[in-house]
Amino acid sequence: MAHSHDIPTDLTRNQELVLGTLTASMGPLSAYDILDKLRSDGLRAPLQVYRALDKLVDRGLAHRLESLNAFVACADMHCHRKGLIAFAICESCGKVDEFADEVIEERLGTWARNDGFKVERTTMEIRGRCADCLKKAA
Ligand SMILES: [Zn+2]
Numbered sequence: 347m348a349h350s351h352d353i354p355t356d357l358t359r360n361q362e363l364v365l366g367t368l369t370a371s372m373g374p375l376s377a378y379d380i381l382d383k384l385r386s387d388g389l390r391a392p393l394q395v396y397r398a399l400d401k402l403v404d405r406g407l408a409h410r411l412e413s414l415n416a417f418v419a420c421a422d423m424h425c426h427r428k429g430l431i432a433f434a435i436c437e438s439c440g441k442v443d444e445f446a447d448e449v450i451e452e453r454l455g456t457w458a459r460n461d462g463f464k465v466e467r468t469t470m471e472i473r474g475r476c477a478d479c480l481k482k483a484a
């Protein structure tokens with residue numbers, strides 16, 4: 347398992363609640379899943395969750411999985427210093443593994459330089475079955 351971030355001390359209460367929910371979750375959560383879990387903590391409006399998520403994503407503490415329209419807590423404390431974030435999404439159990447790969451990043455960097463393209467961020471989503479699920483199916 348990758349190490350997790352030390353939770354920064356300058357988060358708002360909502361940001362802290364949302365990050366805590368994501369960190370405790372085994373799989374990715376939609377903004378509405380998060381809102382459901384935080385109702386007892388006094389969160390009522392989707393906007394409160396979206397605002398907190400925006401900030402957490404900005405700071406690299408959480409990531410948005412475009413294909414699932416869901417969020418995960420960052421699993422790699424160094425990832426936001428890199429240009430590439432990759433996720434392996436298991437379609438059986440929903441587990442998401444975050445990793446970074448310098449070789450892929452370098453290749454994409456070379457392509458971008460050759461093409462004159464300025465990369466703002468790169469998110470890769472790989473779908474399939476995780477090792478645990480493959481073992482169970484075997
Ligand atoms: Zn990350």
Ligand SMILES: [Zn+2]
Pocket residue numbers: 436437438439440441475476477478479
């Ligand atoms: Zn799985």
